[in-house]
Amino acid sequence: MSTVIATKPETAAPHKAKATRPGAARGRGAPLLGLLAWIVGILFFLPVAWMVLTAFHSEQDAATNPPSVAADLTLQGFREFFGATSGASPWPPLINSATASIVSTLLVLALAIPAAYALSIRPVRKWTDVLFFFLSTKMLPVVAGLLPVYLIAQQVGMLDNVWTLVILYTSMNLPIAVWMMRSFLAEVPIEILEAAAIDGAGLLTVLRRVIVPVAMPGIAATALICFIFSWNEMLFARVLTGVVAQTAPVFLTSFVTSQGLFLAKVCAAATAISLPVLAAGFAAQDKLVQGLSLGAVK
């Protein structure tokens, strides 16, 4: 590797030659700014670290002032959260959250990829208006549509049903997904598509065999963001579910009010419920960056 790069200077792979970035050149003169970045990063992480640490403390150690950083660690909080000693099991809500998030994410992708194709690769006329319409549905506050949704769900017997959440989460994430996918698909080289068209490939074949493989990183980024937003959603879940279809965030709030406050247990619950999103987000950081900057912009 190194010998190859040595013979080919930065021009061959400018994005890999990070040392040539001007930012780097300025950076050498000011190590203090690197230190500042570390301090800011640690400050932002501190509450998360505190949540995790408290989750491993006993209730007595969690509720002291000044805080007991070096107190003994225990799994008691997690044991109570998972219902070993008391009350409700977190598994049904966790499974509901997983079902609602994963199924709605898959549905979003199935709807958004063809739509994005129609907005970028062979755009319909007035495609900016359509794109604007998609986004404008996000401006409609959830609460403004909540009552009819509630009444309809009540009429058709879909209250406290996880599939109601699947449908609503799909509509909640679809606009953003279309926006993101549009910019990712716009980067698919037109020559590949022309070649596929000459070979007589139909729309579905083109989507499945050409576009999806090429745009895979963008699809992954979109899926990750849809998953995060669905897993985190609370307002719909709170109003439309009760016992059977309760999701993890709603379970978390019930946890506090019904039993008084046990700080270590609440922190253990908050940690456990955030874990899937934290793990997915950390594992796919680059995809996340790519997705959020959505090339609205490209």
Place this chain on the structure above:
Amino acid sequence: MTAIAPTAQTTPARPDRTPTAMRRAGDWSRRAPLLPALVFLIVITQLPFVATLVISFMDWNSLYPDQRGFAGVGNYVDVFTDATLRDSVITTIVLTVSVVLISLLLGLGIALLLNRSFRGRGAVRTLMIAPFLVVPVAAALLWKHALFNPEYGLLNGVLTWISGSDAPQPDWITEAPLAAVIASLVWQWTPFMMLILLAGLQSQPLDALEAAKVDGASALQTFRYLTLPHMRRYLELGALLGSIYIVQNFDAVFTLTSGGLGTANLPYTIYTTFYQAHDYGRASAAGVVVVAGTIAIATFALRVVSSLFREEEGRA
């Protein structure tokens, strides 16, 4: 089969193969992939809104079911004269504007720091994005109980560490409720802004920066005349997405203060009108007003001020 084929082809050329019909067929093949998403979204989001619109003109309190009837604009008069609702409009504006502005500025500063190379840059980025990944309800509970709590919260604990047992021990949420909500939301949204802006900084063409350096531009000049214009779309995107989500914030208000102490924003107020007062008509009217306001502001922002929709007119 081969014997039959010629006879099958003797059918006359289909009459609809005229140029307009062909173009129409082309248009439909372009629209077809769009339709499932469009229809789904219209059915799930627009129809309920139409229902909200209808209910907003009705007297409908589920506690008094036999009094259901047409109310005219009565609910709207209530909405505009109700002091609680007016206050929650102001709260929503203050909350959204301050959270978006503060987290954009902080995010820009941190993105600039992280765009430089230093030891452990990847690790710092990982630390930075964690707040965005914590489930919002969990984050709100964390701030309320583990950080802001006057007796054993971390903030007052740190004060005790620094200046001993006679340190001031403020009850943060009671003393500065709106600021407490803003602080927790800024903490959650700054990483989001930072990620968008960092992507923007890294997409900046290097040759322009090199050229500026060769021409002897100062770091400040480079930032003002090269980086900032390039970042405009990214700043607008962050502000747009941030506003859409923060206007609707429910979790933080619900968890931290339960809308008390002047922190009830519109989503929370509508939620209580609907869920506790059971006044469906008025809740719907308030919802319609929010929608009208948001769409008006967003349309202006997107179509007039922003550059997001002015880019390439596509490959049409």
